[in-house]
Amino acid sequence: MKKAFLKIFVTLFCVITAAPWIAWGSVKLFAPEKFSGYSEDLSENRNLAVVNKEALWSSGDSVSAYIDDHAPFRSALIIFYQKIDSKAELAYSKTVSYVSGIFSKDESTKTQVTDLSSFYGDSSSVSVPVISVPTEPVKEHVHEYSVSDEKLPDCENDGYRLYTCNGCGDYYTETLEKSGHDGVLSLESTASYTTYGFKEYVCRTCKKTYRTDIEPKLADTSYLAPRSVGEGILFGKHDWLFYTGNNSVAYYKGTNLLDDETLAEYAAKTNRLNELCKERGIKLYLLFCPNKEQVYSEYMPSYEVETDYKRTQRLVDYINENTDVPAVYPIEELKAADFYWQTYYKYDTHWNRTGAFIGLMALYKAMGKETVNPIELNGEYVPAMLDLCFALGGLDPSNYAQDREFLFEYKPELTVDGVDIAKNVCRLTSGSDNDERFVMLGDSFRSLMLEYIGRDYANATVIHRDYMSSVKKDIQNCDILVMEAVERYDARTFKAMDTVIEYLESVEE
Amino acid sequence: MVFSSLLFLICFLPACLLLYYLVKLIFKDDAKKQLTAENAVLLFFSIVFYGFGGIRYLLLMFSVIIINWVGGFLCAPGRHTEKSRKIGLIATVILNLGFLFFFKYFNLFIGMIENLFFSDAKAALSSVFLSKGNGALGFKEVVLPIGISFYIFQALSYVIDVYRGNAGLQGNILKFALYISFFPQLIAGPIVQYKDVERQISERSESAELFSEGIIRFSYGLGKKVLIANTLGKAVDSIWELDVASIGAGLAWFGAIAYSLQIYYDFSGYSDMAIGLGKMFGFNFRENFNLPYMSESVREFWRRWHISLSSWFREYVYIPLGGSRCSNAKLYRNIFIVFLLTGIWHGANQTFLVWGVIYGILLILDRAFLGKLLSANPVKAINRLLTFLVVTVLWVVFRADDIFLAGSFIKSMFSRKTGDYTVMSFLSAKVILAFVAGVILSGFFFRKKEDRGLMKLSVPRCAFAIVLLLVSMLFLVNGTYNPFIYFQF
Numbered sequence: 002m003k004k005a006f007l008k009i010f011v012t013l014f015c016v017i018t019a020a021p022w023i024a025w026g027s028v029k030l031f032a033p034e035k036f037s038g039y040s041e042d043l044s045e046n047r048n049l050a051v052v053n054k055e056a057l058w059s060s061g062d063s064v065s066a067y068i069d070d071h072a073p074f075r076s077a078l079i080i081f082y083q084k085i086d087s088k089a090e091l092a093y094s095k096t097v098s099y100v101s102g103i104f105s106k107d108e109s110t111k112t113q114v115t116d117l118s119s120f121y122g123d124s125s126s127v128s129v130p131v132i133s134v135p136t137e138p139v140k141e142h143v144h145e146y147s148v149s150d151e152k153l154p155d156c157e158n159d160g161y162r163l164y165t166c167n168g169c170g171d172y173y174t175e176t177l178e179k180s181g182h183d184g185v186l187s188l189e190s191t192a193s194y195t196t197y198g199f200k201e202y203v204c205r206t207c208k209k210t211y212r213t214d215i216e217p218k219l220a221d222t223s224y225l226a227p228r229s230v231g232e233g234i235l236f237g238k239h240d241w242l243f244y245t246g247n248n249s250v251a252y253y254k255g256t257n258l259l260d261d262e263t264l265a266e267y268a269a270k271t272n273r274l275n276e277l278c279k280e281r282g283i284k285l286y287l288l289f290c291p292n293k294e295q296v297y298s299e300y301m302p303s304y305e306v307e308t309d310y311k312r313t314q315r316l317v318d319y320i321n322e323n324t325d326v327p328a329v330y331p332i333e334e335l336k337a338a339d340f341y342w343q344t345y346y347k348y349d350t351h352w353n354r355t356g357a358f359i360g361l362m363a364l365y366k367a368m369g370k371e372t373v374n375p376i377e378l379n380g381e382y383v384p385a386m387l388d389l390c391f392a393l394g395g396l397d398p399s400n401y402a403q404d405r406e407f408l409f410e411y412k413p414e415l416t417v418d419g420v421d422i423a424k425n426v427c428r429l430t431s432g433s434d435n436d437e438r439f440v441m442l443g444d445s446f447r448s449l450m451l452e453y454i455g456r457d458y459a460n461a462t463v464i465h466r467d468y469m470s471s472v473k474k475d476i477q478n479c480d481i482l483v484m485e486a487v488e489r490y491d492a493r494t495f496k497a498m499d500t501v502i503e504y505l506e507s508v509e510e
Numbered sequence: 511m512v513f514s515s516l517l518f519l520i521c522f523l524p525a526c527l528l529l530y531y532l533v534k535l536i537f538k539d540d541a542k543k544q545l546t547a548e549n550a551v552l553l554f555f556s557i558v559f560y561g562f563g564g565i566r567y568l569l570l571m572f573s574v575i576i577i578n579w580v581g582g583f584l585c586a587p588g589r590h591t592e593k594s595r596k597i598g599l600i601a602t603v604i605l606n607l608g609f610l611f612f613f614k615y616f617n618l619f620i621g622m623i624e625n626l627f628f629s630d631a632k633a634a635l636s637s638v639f640l641s642k643g644n645g646a647l648g649f650k651e652v653v654l655p656i657g658i659s660f661y662i663f664q665a666l667s668y669v670i671d672v673y674r675g676n677a678g679l680q681g682n683i684l685k686f687a688l689y690i691s692f693f694p695q696l697i698a699g700p701i702v703q704y705k706d707v708e709r710q711i712s713e714r715s716e717s718a719e720l721f722s723e724g725i726i727r728f729s730y731g732l733g734k735k736v737l738i739a740n741t742l743g744k745a746v747d748s749i750w751e752l753d754v755a756s757i758g759a760g761l762a763w764f765g766a767i768a769y770s771l772q773i774y775y776d777f778s779g780y781s782d783m784a785i786g787l788g789k790m791f792g793f794n795f796r797e798n799f800n801l802p803y804m805s806e807s808v809r810e811f812w813r814r815w816h817i818s819l820s821s822w823f824r825e826y827v828y829i830p831l832g833g834s835r836c837s838n839a840k841l842y843r844n845i846f847i848v849f850l851l852t853g854i855w856h857g858a859n860q861t862f863l864v865w866g867v868i869y870g871i872l873l874i875l876d877r878a879f880l881g882k883l884l885s886a887n888p889v890k891a892i893n894r895l896l897t898f899l900v901v902t903v904l905w906v907v908f909r910a911d912d913i914f915l916a917g918s919f920i921k922s923m924f925s926r927k928t929g930d931y932t933v934m935s936f937l938s939a940k941v942i943l944a945f946v947a948g949v950i951l952s953g954f955f956f957r958k959k960e961d962r963g964l965m966k967l968s969v970p971r972c973a974f975a976i977v978l979l980l981v982s983m984l985f986l987v988n989g990t991y992n993p994f995i996y997f998q999f
């Protein structure tokens with residue numbers, strides 16, 4: 002082999018090993034704008050390694066870690082790697098789905114659509130007022146009827162005319178037929194694996210929007226082998242991503258049912274806490290936010306689900322049957338709402354702001370508080386706020402379509418202070434005229450309810466349950482106490498109860 | 511420090527190369543000074559390399575160096591009486607083995623005593639097969655210094671070679687220190703016998719050809735480790751993390767074969783890097799692997815796997831015991847002893863002992879009749895398949911944390927159950943590519959004569975080496991990505 006070529010080869014090798022620092026330094030010195038471009042923050046949310054001088058005698062690991070975290074062009078290289086890696090893994094996933102699709106039957110059975118309004122009471126019908134009839138017999142009498150009350154019909158509701166006899170009080174009603182909507186077709190959707198079928202109209206008369214010809218989503222029964230990547234990010238169907246941490250798959254499969262002993266233990270603790278709460282005039286509620294896998298099971302890869310009556314539903318039923326404390330598990334509401342808006346993020350394990358609102362309304366219903374049917378609210382679509390699956394899975398977001406969520410315009414006349422979804426302890430204040438003191442102890446699912454809770458209570462304390470010690474007084478002096486937990490953290494609510502019990506026991510009368 | 515880290519690749523290695531060739535240039539007119547300076551550079555960097563694991567382990571290695579250097583003087587022919595020489599040899603060997611036993615096997619020894627005598631009688635008999643004790647005696651765990659098995663064996667090789675007169679006494683302690691501590695082979699071999707390297711410490715020549723061979727070797731080794739071994743390793747580790755009872759036959763076999771590939775590419779990759787690095791500084795080390803998975807018998811396997819270790823045992827244990835020039839009974843005894851020791855050398859766990867002993871038995875059978883049977887078989891592919899299966903099943907024993915887990919895993923391999931997890935769940939584009947590349951390059955299907963092809967310099971090989979180097983470095987950089995999700999889950 003030619004000596005010259007070999008010398009070049011050797012030089013190239015030395016350049017590759019030695020040059021990174023030189024190049025890095027040069028870029029830093031001579032092209033600082035480019036330098037910041039190459040140092041993009043990877044949102045690792047941790048402190049980069051520092052050299053531990055005292056520990057150097059026992060190990061040089063901190064130096065190695067320091068070099069690892071400060072390697073030249075590190076961010077640019079990691080982003081480049083993730084781009085290519087995501088593309089390769091995506092191509093692989095698509096190939097596997099395609100191949101396994103060939104070998105599976107495609108019975109496109111349909112999923113279900115439940116009417117969301119059914120959860121909020123039938124606000125469409127108007128009851129005809131009943132007027133008590135005097136019991137005195139009346140002698141021969143000729144009725145003279147005139148209109149005493151009238152409600153005009155509109156598009157959806159019948160009206161009535163109440164005729165009452167001026168003399169004796171006898172009455173009869175005449176139903177005024179509803180006119181029906183004068184709808185203009187504004188949106189049409191065909192049922193598919195990811196969309197419902199419906200026709201949406203806007204009424205020229207009453208300006209309401211309504212949907213007809215409703216068809217559920219097609220059920221995708223193709224086989225997709227479960228495959229996860231990174232820190233437990235599971236590839237779902239149609240580009241949905243799920244988080245498998247905290248044993249979520251067992252919750253989904255229904256393989257981690259609680260035994261009777263544990264259920265009894267939980268109920269007993271709940272009762273104990275409720276006793277203490279009642280002594281202090283605190284109303285206690287439990288909220289279990291469904292795991293995304295349960296609400297969007299149509300996008301989960303192919304697992305064998307052992308039972309449909311799973312752990313959390315059993316737990317909630319048990320608590321409701323064996324204690325006075327209302328336990329809420331709004332899975333049906335969240336599924337029903339999906340017809341109108343997606344209620345969980347596509348690329349994150351949390352419910353989105355739509356889902357958070359639905360969940361909160363379900364809680365209010367159990368509290369006996371007034372609820373708002375979200376269909377009646379205005380709002381707009383905004384880009385999705387959370388997409389932690391990308392970072393956890395080392396995936397490149399540019400391979401995925403942008404996710405979005407529907408932001409409700411809820412009580413826009415009020416402003417709320419203290420909303421910060423990243424803070425562990427939030428004290429909210431607003432101009433709401435409800436002065437009940439509200440406290441919620443929960444986890445990350447509480448964060449997107451903040452905006453709404455703030456508008457319903459003048460003073461609300463919403464915290465992560467690991468930080469109870471800083472709001473001890475709030476807990477001891479509140480009127481409403483909600484213990485929230487996402488399904489996969491159900492045990493933590495009961496663990497937290499120990500602390501709350503301790504706080505309430507320690508208050509001097 | 512490890513070769514497959516950014517610290518080594520872009521800090522340590524370029525600095526060492528730069529300084530080495532700088533002093534070569536500075537002293538080019540005085541060959542003696544040049545050699546001293548070169549050796550000094552290498553020794554300095556080797557000390558830094560090993561010192562990264564902790565200063566106290568560096569001091570331990572210094573003690574071993576001094577003991578053996580002095581031992582050399584006691585054993586060298588012509589300096590003392592035969593009796594004193596023998597005593598000197600025995601003393602040095604005992605000290606070396608004593609160090610090795612204490613640092614490597616003390617924990618296991620105490621653990622077995624605890625399990626046998628300090629736990630309840632029922633558990634005692636089965637728990638003696640566990641590698642960890644129950645802490646009853648309250649000893650603090652002795653940390654195993656990295657590379658101790660390798661450099662103690664190299665030290666033993668020196669004193670024995672000097673005693674026998676196969677190598678000259680090394681009067682220069684710095685040269686001797688370089689032999690023991692030279693960073694390419696310090697941590698993971700190959701085990702270099704003193705007589706093979708004796709001359710090269712005092713006289714060697716670097717050249718662009720040798721350096722280029724070194725680069726190719728090093729890059730191939732790095733690629734094997736980072737791209738194939740590490741990728742398969744992640745999949746294998748996640749399979750071993752599962753509850754063994756839930757692993758079905760298909761997944762168990764996939765895990766076993768993937769581990770066979772992982773350990774081969776990891777170890778042979780590291781050896782390639784060591785040999786490549788040696789060449790960059792003018793050293794020629796012996797091959798350590800020669801496509802072991804194309805072996806057609808277990809006997810052939812041990813001529814192709816971890817060659818430097820089996821050579822060491824042959825040279826310093828097998829042949830002194832009589833080797834094969836004795837009665838059959840003695841031959842079988844020698845084989846058994848060598849493989850018992852081979853197993854023990856690998857680690858302080860009963861799994862390694864069982865692993866070694868089974869190989870010992872298989873090799874005895876091979877000598878007795880199995881070998882003839884296999885060579886009589888015209889369909890060599892069957893021999894290759896059988897050997898690979900045996901080797902793979904034994905790797906399971908090697909990998910398991912204790913022999914009970916090994917037994918359960920092997921049971922899963924030969925059961926008919928489907929298990930809770932499918933193989934598909936552990937596959938990804940990268941794992942499949944690594945697996946396929948691993949199988950093809952292992953020589954199982956394409957029986958090449960030797961793995962020497964890598965030695966030949968050619969433009970495509972050089973280009974591929976550069977590509978491997980760059981891709982491996984990219985993978986290593988990505989490996990540092992470690993996000994912390996603040997959003998309190």
